[in-house]
Amino acid sequence: MRGSPTTPCRSIISKTPKHPMQNHIADKHRKRRKRDKECQRTTKKHQTQRTTHKPTRPMGNRCRLRMAICHASSRSEEMWSFIGLAVCISCVLSAHAATKYNYDEVLEKSILFYEAQRSGKLPANNRIPWRADSALNDRGLKGEDLTGGWYDAGDNLKFGFPKAGAVTLLNWGLLRFKDAYQDSGQLDHMYDCVRWGLTWLVKCHTAPNELYVQVGDVNQDHSHWERPENMTEARTPLKVDPAHPGSDVASEYAAAMASGYLVFKTKDPKFANSLLQHAKQLYSFATKYIGRYSQSVPDINTYGSSDESDEITWGGAWLYKATNDSTFLQQAESKYDGGPSAKYGQGWDNKGTGAMILLHELTGKDKYLRDIEDTFNGWLPGGSVPYNPQGLAIRNKWGTLRHAANQGFMALIAAEDGIHTTQYSKWAMSQVHIALGDTGRSFVVGFGNNPPSHVHHRGAYVNVYFTQALRDYIINVRIKQQSCPAMSMPCGFSYLNKKTPNPHVITGALVGGPGLTGNYDDIRSDYVKNEVALDYNAGFQSAVAGLKSLALRGLLPASS
Numbered sequence: 001m002r003g004s005p006t007t008p009c010r011s012i013i014s015k016t017p018k019h020p021m022q023n024h025i026a027d028k029h030r031k032r033r034k035r036d037k038e039c040q041r042t043t044k045k046h047q048t049q050r051t052t053h054k055p056t057r058p059m060g061n062r063c064r065l066r067m068a069i070c071h072a073s074s075r076s077e078e079m080w081s082f083i084g085l086a087v088c089i090s091c092v093l094s095a096h097a098a099t100k101y102n103y104d105e106v107l108e109k110s111i112l113f114y115e116a117q118r119s120g121k122l123p124a125n126n127r128i129p130w131r132a133d134s135a136l137n138d139r140g141l142k143g144e145d146l147t148g149g150w151y152d153a154g155d156n157l158k159f160g161f162p163k164a165g166a167v168t169l170l171n172w173g174l175l176r177f178k179d180a181y182q183d184s185g186q187l188d189h190m191y192d193c194v195r196w197g198l199t200w201l202v203k204c205h206t207a208p209n210e211l212y213v214q215v216g217d218v219n220q221d222h223s224h225w226e227r228p229e230n231m232t233e234a235r236t237p238l239k240v241d242p243a244h245p246g247s248d249v250a251s252e253y254a255a256a257m258a259s260g261y262l263v264f265k266t267k268d269p270k271f272a273n274s275l276l277q278h279a280k281q282l283y284s285f286a287t288k289y290i291g292r293y294s295q296s297v298p299d300i301n302t303y304g305s306s307d308e309s310d311e312i313t314w315g316g317a318w319l320y321k322a323t324n325d326s327t328f329l330q331q332a333e334s335k336y337d338g339g340p341s342a343k344y345g346q347g348w349d350n351k352g353t354g355a356m357i358l359l360h361e362l363t364g365k366d367k368y369l370r371d372i373e374d375t376f377n378g379w380l381p382g383g384s385v386p387y388n389p390q391g392l393a394i395r396n397k398w399g400t401l402r403h404a405a406n407q408g409f410m411a412l413i414a415a416e417d418g419i420h421t422t423q424y425s426k427w428a429m430s431q432v433h434i435a436l437g438d439t440g441r442s443f444v445v446g447f448g449n450n451p452p453s454h455v456h457h458r459g460a461y462v463n464v465y466f467t468q469a470l471r472d473y474i475i476n477v478r479i480k481q482q483s484c485p486a487m488s489m490p491c492g493f494s495y496l497n498k499k500t501p502n503p504h505v506i507t508g509a510l511v512g513g514p515g516l517t518g519n520y521d522d523i524r525s526d527y528v529k530n531e532v533a534l535d536y537n538a539g540f541q542s543a544v545a546g547l548k549s550l551a552l553r554g555l556l557p558a559s560s
Helices: 009-014 020-052 061-069 070-097 103-116 161-175 178-184 185-203 219-222 247-264 269-288 309-323 327-333 350-362 365-380 400-416 420-439 468-477 493-497 534-552
Strands: 211-215 239-240
Touching: 009 400, 070 493, 103 161, 103 185, 103 534, 161 178, 161 185, 161 211, 161 247, 161 400, 161 534, 178 185, 178 534, 185 247, 211 247, 247 269, 247 309, 269 309, 269 327, 309 327, 309 350, 327 350, 350 365, 350 400, 365 400, 365 420, 400 420, 400 534, 420 534
Parallel strands: none
Antiparallel strands: 211 239
16 A cells, blocks of 8 residues: 555554445344344244144244254354455555555645644644744734734744635635545544634734734844744734725635635534624725735735735635625626736635636636636646646746645646546646655655655744844845754754754645756755745645545546
């Protein structure tokens, strides 16, 4: 069983629901035992009645036949039990054997990555031993509680725009491929994962027309090497409001919350209804006060938005999906732009592909179908997006695997909708499998063959202030690392270029990945190819869930 050669058979069976054949066999056993008991009672009654010379009711031929093989019943039952177990094991193993990689393990570990990124008061069931409570004093300008959420990447900053985008993609993957999380035993962990992100987004919405979008000062954060558990510098909060509009970020928060409503509406109606109420208010704010948050808030110098129209379309589509209120659909369609920028690919700054897929689902209009096909014609081999020698689509040199995985997830959703199903599914699998090991190595920390061990991520402490020249260098290149030892031990800038593996394994994190020439070096200082981030894993994890779902339904394309 490739991808999990040491998984005990017992653990596989225990996590897998009974196959229908196994239930059928169990029912036959119960019925057979009932008939045996009836026959035994009838036989005993006949013997007693013959002894007392009382008239007897003739024993039926069926019962005579059953009694004739009474002693064989136990052996037969053992045989059927063995056959039933064999059928169950065969079904379980065949489902896993059909996949080239262990998707269950990938889903489990990707969720663990999000747990490693947690900020604030950690729960009692924290599963990351090298993480502890952090940033417990994060507050808004009026003292609002902004604790919690996730750190963005290898630094200690919290950025709302990419975080909300990641939550939306995670929600979408859970909604479309819930069976994958159920079968892998990760459903409850996945609910916890998206709830953690959503709860922080709700905290940031402190008034109907007020939304916090960032916690922490980029320059301050990048001039210190310290574990998040030991931060001492000021954590500057940034917000949007009517005087400083942010239609893009407010719409993305609305999309995350509307999709979150769909995730939790039956599991936790109270939480779901709260999400929907916030989503409606935020979308109203976004459409009433038009503007880009990175233009209206001067201190926003990271994750700047290139346009707000795609987010307004995206948020409106999700709200229509959640409410069936045609007003949201009208607003979404009015802002839709199927031009070249929409076909760039799904990402934290571009919601074009996801928006056109949603609008096609909701309306069935041909124009959205044509835009979907045009988008993927550009992404598939022979299109405008170049490929490296290993077959990875390279949209942008920074986080290449992230872009390919995001678009792979979009391809799987389109395929589920009946759009070039085989072609899109096979292409999506090819991109995800490169991340999992098709080039000869894994690009997912803690998974597969030769995974990255020098990840560009900082999850530990150094309380040192550098010279101004060194400080400027750190700020300009945005160095981040996860390379420091245990919390009780010192750490510092010198760890950046150490050749030893990171003391802490940030399990499940997807790194940036190889470049256009196919080269990749597992070097801690390479923040382009070896960094990890929230948005890197979101589409990737959802794509893996999609492939797992296809495998469960016997629809997974053949692996190369």
